[in-house]
Amino acid sequence: MTDLHPGVADPVMDTMNFLNEVTLNYPEAISFAPGRPYEEFFDTEQIFVHLRRYLDHLAAQGRSPAEVRRAMFQYGPSAGLIRELIADSLRVDEGIDVPAESIVVTVGCQEAMFLTLRALISGPDDVLLVSSPCYVGITGAARLLDAEVVAVEERENGLSCADLEAVVLAERVRGRRPRAVYVVPDHSNPSGVTMPLEARHELLALADRLDLIILEDSPYRLVSPGAQVPTLKSLDQDRRVIHLGSYAKSLFPAARVGYAVADQSVLKDDGTTSLLADELAKIKSMITVNTSALSQAAVAGALLASGGQVSRLNTEVAAHYGDTMQVALRGLEREFPAERRSRLGVSWNAPSGGLFLTLQVAFPADDDALGRSARDFGVVWTPMSYFHPEGGGARTIRLSTSYLSHADVEEGLRRLADFIESEVAAAHARG
Amino acid sequence: MTDLHPGVADPVMDTMNFLNEVTLNYPEAISFAPGRPYEEFFDTEQIFVHLRRYLDHLAAQGRSPAEVRRAMFQYGPSAGLIRELIADSLRVDEGIDVPAESIVVTVGCQEAMFLTLRALISGPDDVLLVSSPCYVGITGAARLLDAEVVAVEERENGLSCADLEAVVLAERVRGRRPRAVYVVPDHSNPSGVTMPLEARHELLALADRLDLIILEDSPYRLVSPGAQVPTLKSLDQDRRVIHLGSYAKSLFPAARVGYAVADQSVLKDDGTTSLLADELAKIKSMITVNTSALSQAAVAGALLASGGQVSRLNTEVAAHYGDTMQVALRGLEREFPAERRSRLGVSWNAPSGGLFLTLQVAFPADDDALGRSARDFGVVWTPMSYFHPEGGGARTIRLSTSYLSHADVEEGLRRLADFIESEVAAAHARG
Numbered sequence: 001m002t003d004l005h006p007g008v009a010d011p012v013m014d015t016m017n018f019l020n021e022v023t024l025n026y027p028e029a030i031s032f033a034p035g036r037p038y039e040e041f042f043d044t045e046q047i048f049v050h051l052r053r054y055l056d057h058l059a060a061q062g063r064s065p066a067e068v069r070r071a072m073f074q075y076g077p078s079a080g081l082i083r084e085l086i087a088d089s090l091r092v093d094e095g096i097d098v099p100a101e102s103i104v105v106t107v108g109c110q111e112a113m114f115l116t117l118r119a120l121i122s123g124p125d126d127v128l129l130v131s132s133p134c135y136v137g138i139t140g141a142a143r144l145l146d147a148e149v150v151a152v153e154e155r156e157n158g159l160s161c162a163d164l165e166a167v168v169l170a171e172r173v174r175g176r177r178p179r180a181v182y183v184v185p186d187h188s189n190p191s192g193v194t195m196p197l198e199a200r201h202e203l204l205a206l207a208d209r210l211d212l213i214i215l216e217d218s219p220y221r222l223v224s225p226g227a228q229v230p231t232l233k234s235l236d237q238d239r240r241v242i243h244l245g246s247y248a249k250s251l252f253p254a255a256r257v258g259y260a261v262a263d264q265s266v267l268k269d270d271g272t273t274s275l276l277a278d279e280l281a282k283i284k285s286m287i288t289v290n291t292s293a294l295s296q297a298a299v300a301g302a303l304l305a306s307g308g309q310v311s312r313l314n315t316e317v318a319a320h321y322g323d324t325m326q327v328a329l330r331g332l333e334r335e336f337p338a339e340r341r342s343r344l345g346v347s348w349n350a351p352s353g354g355l356f357l358t359l360q361v362a363f364p365a366d367d368d369a370l371g372r373s374a375r376d377f378g379v380v381w382t383p384m385s386y387f388h389p390e391g392g393g394a395r396t397i398r399l400s401t402s403y404l405s406h407a408d409v410e411e412g413l414r415r416l417a418d419f420i421e422s423e424v425a426a427a428h429a430r431g
Numbered sequence: 432m433t434d435l436h437p438g439v440a441d442p443v444m445d446t447m448n449f450l451n452e453v454t455l456n457y458p459e460a461i462s463f464a465p466g467r468p469y470e471e472f473f474d475t476e477q478i479f480v481h482l483r484r485y486l487d488h489l490a491a492q493g494r495s496p497a498e499v500r501r502a503m504f505q506y507g508p509s510a511g512l513i514r515e516l517i518a519d520s521l522r523v524d525e526g527i528d529v530p531a532e533s534i535v536v537t538v539g540c541q542e543a544m545f546l547t548l549r550a551l552i553s554g555p556d557d558v559l560l561v562s563s564p565c566y567v568g569i570t571g572a573a574r575l576l577d578a579e580v581v582a583v584e585e586r587e588n589g590l591s592c593a594d595l596e597a598v599v600l601a602e603r604v605r606g607r608r609p610r611a612v613y614v615v616p617d618h619s620n621p622s623g624v625t626m627p628l629e630a631r632h633e634l635l636a637l638a639d640r641l642d643l644i645i646l647e648d649s650p651y652r653l654v655s656p657g658a659q660v661p662t663l664k665s666l667d668q669d670r671r672v673i674h675l676g677s678y679a680k681s682l683f684p685a686a687r688v689g690y691a692v693a694d695q696s697v698l699k700d701d702g703t704t705s706l707l708a709d710e711l712a713k714i715k716s717m718i719t720v721n722t723s724a725l726s727q728a729a730v731a732g733a734l735l736a737s738g739g740q741v742s743r744l745n746t747e748v749a750a751h752y753g754d755t756m757q758v759a760l761r762g763l764e765r766e767f768p769a770e771r772r773s774r775l776g777v778s779w780n781a782p783s784g785g786l787f788l789t790l791q792v793a794f795p796a797d798d799d800a801l802g803r804s805a806r807d808f809g810v811v812w813t814p815m816s817y818f819h820p821e822g823g824g825a826r827t828i829r830l831s832t833s834y835l836s837h838a839d840v841e842e843g844l845r846r847l848a849d850f851i852e853s854e855v856a857a858a859h860a861r862g
Contacts, residue, residue, distance in 0.1 A: 036505060036506055037504075039501060042500045042505075044486065044503055044504075048479060051479070051482075065475070066470070069470060069473045071685075072473075072478060072685055073468075073473040074470060074473075075467055075685065111719050118575060137717065140716070248506070252504040252505075253504070253505055253506040254506065255725060256719060256720065256723045256724075257723075286571035286572050286575050287538075287541065287718065288538040288539060288541060288719060289541045289687065292538070293685035294686060
């Protein structure tokens with residue numbers, strides 16, 4: 001055996017492995033674990049339609065066949081081919097009005113996170129703050145870059161600015177430089193919480209006062225029904241916000257197309273300034289060179305199908321996810337009427353959209369419990385502790401509803417209620 | 432202005448910027464700079480053909496329409512969808528016989544490099560060795576990871592094992608741990624040199640003796656005419672070689688599909704072992720999650736078109752590049768007959784394939800000279816100094832022939848000869 005020490009062991013990834021094993025070992029279980037899109041909206045033939053629509057669009061713009069061929073086959077610009085279309089859709093969908101030059105098209109939102117962290121975290125004293133519980137994609141990217149992560153514990157309504165300020169000041173006392181704070185302001189993964197408008201204004205003002213960058217990751221807005229609170233980026237007067245975009249939920253994950261909106265000016269080592277988006281593109285050129293032209297074309301074709309408006313494209317999808325969330329919330333009410341709820345010590349939040357909700361229980365919702373839940377009750381969920389970089393969430397369960405049919409949600413909740421009943425009974429029996 | 436210090440300034444990238452500016456400022460110049468595929472072989476409609484062929488292949492394998500839909504739209508395995516097809520083609524095309532599990536499909540070869548370096552370089556004492564002059568993709572990736580790079584200067588016939596051993600021992604004396612050596616053994620970028628069979632055996636033995644990993648990057652084999660020297664990986668008895676694969680030249684760059692062959696066993700921090708490919712896939716899950724399914728499908732469809740044999744698919748392409756190289760070599764002979772060659776102090780190598788050749792000149796082939804060449808003579812090339820991480824190549828020019836028509840190669844060399852004549856005359860005039 002070649003004795004390599006890659007040193008990439010990651011507690012988060014290894015924990016997720018347990019969930020993956022459970023999922024593999026109990027394929028018949030109903031799983032509330034994956035935050036994956038519902039597949040019934042996908043249609044394989046649409047790939048061809050999307051691609052053809054984008055090619056026609058290029059031709060209609062006056063591109064010659066040789067230019068179209070070059071765009072589709074040759075090395076392309078690291079910053080992306082479809083920045084204008086994304087900029088147009090950001091204006092109508094997200095209230096974000098930025099020039100196309102401030103956008104970098106990335107291999108999914110994950111690469112946007114990675115590039116941004118690589119640009120912002122430049123020394124061992126630099127710190128990334130995360131609203132905790134926290135999406136594992138950002139903590140995983142930080143770990144690959146050896147970037148220090150400090151958690152700001154969420155309250156019931158999400159991130160508190162007072163808590164954030166306290167953490168920033170404490171880190172500064174320790175000689176460290178908090179550079180950025182990562183938030184999922186809309187229907188957060190994993191907690192399902194949405195940051196109210198007032199808190200958004202407060203956060204922007206605080207970021208300006210403390211010289212912090214806000215990393216806004218918001219993949220669930222456009223698949224949630226009804227009016228949404230404005231994006232942080234749309235309220236950003238001081239270029240404090242880097243908006244991290246994803247088409248994984250609003251279009252489809254396999255394309256691996258996301259983007260970063262980075263309209264900040266950057267002071268470089270040599271004293272000159274440049275646009276942060278240009279710096280991100282340079283970093284990207286050394287990681288993935290450019291984003292697949294096929295994927296960009298498919299995404300562009302889908303955008304063009306709805307006149308460049310993702311929200312219009314997703315009316316039906318958003319309504320579906322909203323319905324599923326309601327089915328889940330009604331199911332919880334049915335399975336846990338007031339008396340049972342109180343007896344079992346169960347409570348949950350009621351997200352207005354998104355894919356996730358969280359359930360408090362009266363016992364440790366750990367891997368052992370997950371194993372029993374899958375084996376004995378045929379239902380899988382995610383321990384919330386996976387999402388707490390500094391510990392926490394020991395008695396909380398994340399339920400993702402997006403991937404399941406309504407019937408499976410209802411049956412899954414019946415099983416979950418039986419599992420919870422059994423755990424509480426076992427705890428009582430142990431005394 | 433938001434005062435960011437991303438700290439990503441990179442001398443290599445900034446140097447390349449000059450070349451990019453020259454290219455933009457003199458669009459009519461004939462450019463020997465880009466190592467890009469020739470575009471006349473591309474046909475936009477083939478995208479649809481490739482995708483359809485892969486979908487048909489999945490159906491023929493017994494996948495249901497729902498499974499095909501899932502493969503094309505949903506999140507996919509980080510290690511890739513088309514590993515079996517790649518493993519099959521590696522057996523017939525490259526003599527590399529590995530199980531599909533040891534392959535990770537990546538967003539171009541660049542991501543394969545990045546993942547591999549992230550896995551191998553785990554501390555500040557770890558060092559990557561590169562055969563120098565060296566492809567900038569590897570040094571750029573190393574820089575993003577703050578990984579130390581030490582150059583082993585190539586000789587006329589490529590990397591010398593004695594030189595490599597001397598550098599490894601010197602680094603060890605300094606308390607550092609050379610982990611891996613990066614080589615482009617076939618028709619190297621930038622120098623055009625091919626490592627002879629004997630040197631390959633010697634390098635493998637040395638790597639085993641010194642406990643080094645060899646990173647073999649070989650994108651030009653399958654676009655070069657005639658028989659090739661066996662890949663290092665095909666000769667690798669001790670799992671010393673990580674083979675880094677690219678379809679950018681053999682199929683098309685815009686798909687952004689590459690791969691790493693990493694069949695090494697890895698000792699993890701917790702004392703357990705795993706396959707290096709699995710560790711690379713975990714790292715990938717935090718950078719790009721998975722490679723675009725559309726891109727993988729297009730590549731797979733192209734592979735399937737030739738019965739899974741890239742070499743057969745590329746017979747015509749390889750012949751074309753071989754012809755272009757011959758046109759360039761004959762052009763150099765014509766422009767620089769013996770007397771002129773000697774008077775101007777010009778010499779060049781004669782690669783048997785690939786996209787690049789190198790030209791020695793008697794004056795500094797630097798950015799200033801490049802600027803004059805573009806402005807006054809309408810011909811662009813790459814200063815070889817760009818490819819020397821520790822300096823060198825000051826009087827060497829890289830010529831890439833791949834992107835140009837035969838007529839442009841001939842006209843470009845005429846212009847280049849006039850430019851060289853002018854530089855030498857100016858040097859004489861300065862005394």
